[in-house]
Amino acid sequence: MSLHLYTGNIHIHSTYSDGHGTIPEIAAAAKAAGLDFIVVTDHNTLDGLAEEGCHHGVLTLCGSELNNDSHHCLALNITQPVPTDDLNPQRVIDRISSQGGLSFIAHPFERGSPLVMNGLHFPWKRWDVYGFTGIEVWNWSSQWRDALRGALQALYIGYLNPAGHMIAPCQKAVARFDEITRQRPLVAIAGSDNHAWPIRRWGGVVRRVIFPYEYAFRTINNCLLSHEPLAGDIATAKKQLYDALRRGRCFIVNRLLGEPHDVSFTAESNGLEYQIGEQVPPGNLTRLTVRSPRRPQGRSLLFRDGLPFRDFPSGEATVYLEHPGTYRLEVWRGNRLWIFTNPIYVC
16 A cells, blocks of 8 residues: 655754744745654743644644653643643653643653753653653754763864764663563654754854754654645644654654655555554464665664564565564664664564
């Protein structure tokens, strides 16, 4: 079955909190970067909700990033403000769920940098929570900042090679994601966490924007798969997008390594095809099919229950399964991760 693919960026900050662009300006940057949608998530506010719509041809949605000192949680598809509760994140998750919203644990294992805000960071500490939609396994700004350990390194990364150390998602976040998906379906997303921060150092000798919105939108993004094209009216398109996200019918792409065209990961059982995020019921032999563009040094890694299962060159491959499990795919280009899919659950 042919699916429609929509690429967008989640976890963005605007002038409604500590970002440095208005929502129309951010949408214009998304249009220039070739995105189909964006989800703005300003801190502890839904003030941007009035600006939801189609800006510059980009579906523009607004949620919120909740909490202050720890347990940051992305709240999507909500219409009423949710009170912060750093000490009891379960209460935040429950209040999001009560509105039919989606909740994503944000940058759970960030550690901060001595060069930025005196090492201030916002980890997730309570893993006894339940009912959340997913985990942000790759946060571009957080992981980029966490790597800054010295001034010379910061200058090199900031000016000469800003993506040089951005190899893959946070491995601790991926491990926790894999652990939970052995018990229940969960959704992995990427977030740019972008603010377009202007910085000045040493009397203005060093000036830089970390990162311009358009640049951030060309890095890690989320690709959503829909059985139908996005509707022309905003309310229906919003429902379609959040439905795909809720079901985990999506994958992460690092667009610095290439566009996500001609990539698919499907299962077939009893003559029926199943997509990323779906569950294959018990039955006859299940076949997984992987398709990605052939490329020198490209390879695909298939994981079962969080452990490496198959390794093969990029291109097309078919794997017949003998055991149930949670199967997800990583596609690498050289030593950098290009594609990270959500699982297919084989019962």
